[in-house]
Amino acid sequence: MDGLLKGLFGGNTAGAPKKADGDFPDFSPPSGAGSGPQVGAVSDVPYTKWYRVWERTSPKDFAQEAFIIPFIIIIAVLHMWGAGKNRRKAKTWAQANIPVLCDEFAVVGYSGVPRSPSSNEDIKIDGKIFKEKAINEFTTYATGRQNIAFVDVTITMLKRYNPLLLFGEMLLGLFFDAMAPSTENVEVIAYPFDGKEKDLVPPTPLDLEVDKKSKSAPSTYDGFVFAVVHKNAMRRLRENRYDVSLTFTKENAKLPSWLTVMSESAEITDLMLAPELIKAIEEAGDLFDYLVVTDQPMEKPTTIEEATPRKRTILSLRVPSSSDAADYVSSSNMLKAFIRLSDRLVSVAHFRPEVxxxxxNTREEETKRMKRADLEEKAEERKTNAEKIKKEERDRLLRNMSADEQKKFLAKEKEREQKREMKRQTRKG
Known part of the structure; x- marks a missing residue:
């Protein structure tokens, strides 16, 4: 009885097993286990395989991990190598070309602080001047120059950090024309002031004095579309850009055979092909993709607002595949010629009245086409809304009719439809 009462009210019973730390039950070691004489009592240190991993596992239990871990290590190593390779190549291009931007612009990079001429001798390529937007995309920015409001530079590298994705894109590019093969290129977009200096930059006393003497804005030029294109990039450019679809493609005797011109007028071509520009393009060679001067959007506009002229000049260059200094020098010369092209635009891009x-007229035709498309879309929308309202009214009438009235209504509706169909067939005949 005493033992029963102790069991009911929390007392210790003789047969209750003891618990070791960690909620594991004590086990007596099997015969022969451990050392020293065994007297049959429970050991203070319980014997269990739970604590002895080497006794309850074998190498074959880790076969799956042994197969997966090497792949994870390879992927991590390739990712780090690819990311490092992209950063090194982008930084090499920046070290060769950012000095050109520093010579031409007052502010280069994202700090917003103008650089002094003496600081251009030793330019440090850091996050303030050159930003890593993604592992395969790097950008920089420049502003503070006559005739150019600002310049955006984007360097796009191969996706070396993901070999499977890179290989897939290359494979698709071989079999499908719509998938362009992956390349490493630099795109430079210059946005001109076009006479809007007062809106973008606070005028200085000197500017105010110049405005008193001259009523015309100093940085304006006529809008047009013109391009010099490497023939290997011509098809891709026509497919990807709406603005060059307004031009005519023609060979030019001033250019080497691997280049072609896309222009709206022969007069524009003659004015744009300056000797210094041709020389820079020839030096760039296969690093040159295209140069576009445009006032039209890249994507085909669908509304009048989207068709608003926005002047830009675009340069596309390939990143040199080798570390040859000559390639980077030619790339820098091309960048310099591209920046100074804006000055030529302001000085000569004022065409005869005929041009x-x-x-x-070309732009007005495009505007009329968009207006017609807009009117047709609105008319179709009005027609759809009218039919919807008519159907809702018909359904409302049918709901309020009895079965006989509905039958008569539907019969008359069918008769009217048959008469309309007969009239249409009579007109066709």
């Missing part, structure tokens, strides 16, 4: 009229 200006032709350019204006």
């Amino acid at each position: 200006t009229r032709k350019l204006r």
Whole structure:
């Protein structure tokens, strides 16, 4: 009885097993286990395989991990190698070309602080001047120059950090024309002031004095579309850009055979192909993809607002595949010629009335086409809404009718439809 009462009210019973730390029960070691004489009592240190991993596992239990871990290590190593390779190549290009931007612009990079001429001798390529937007995309920015409001530079590298994705894109590029093969290129976009200096930059006393003497804005030029294109990039450019679809493609005797011109007028071509520009393009060679001067959007506009002229000049260059200094020098010379092209635009891109009229007519035709498409879309929308309202009214009438009235209504509706169909067939005949 005493033992029963102790069991009911929390007392210790003789047969209750003891618990070791960690909620594991004590086990007596089997015969022969451990050392020293065994007297049959429970040991203070319990014997269990739970604590002895080497006794309850074998190498074959880790076969799956042994197969997966090497792949994880390889992927991590390739990722780090690819990311490092992209950063090194982008930084090499920046070290060769950012000095050109520093010579031409007052502010280069994202700090917003103008650079002094003496600081251009030793330019440090850091996060303030050159930003890593993604593992395969790097950018920089420049502003503070006559005739150019600002310049955006984007360097796009191969996706070396993901070999499977890179191989897949290359494979798709071989079998499908719509998938362009992956390349490493630099795109430079320059946005001109176009006479809007007062809106973008606070005028200085000197600017105010110049405005008193001259009523015309100093940085304006006529809008047009012109391009010099490497023939290997011509098809891709026509497919990807709406603005060059307004031009005519023609060979030019001033250019080497591997280049072609896309222009809206022969007069524009003659004015744009300056000797210094041709020389820079020839030096760049296969590193040159295209140079576009445009006032039209890249994507085909669908509304009048999207078709608003926005002047830009775009340069596309390939990143040198080797570390040859000559390639980077030619790339820097091309960048310099591209930046100074804006000055030539301001000075010579003012065409005869005949050429200006032709350019204006082309843009007006595109505007009329968009207006017609917009009117047709709105008319179709009005027609759809009217039919919807008519159907809702018909359904409302049918709901309020009895069965006989509905039958008569549907019969008359069918008769009217048959008469309309007969009239249409009579007109066709």
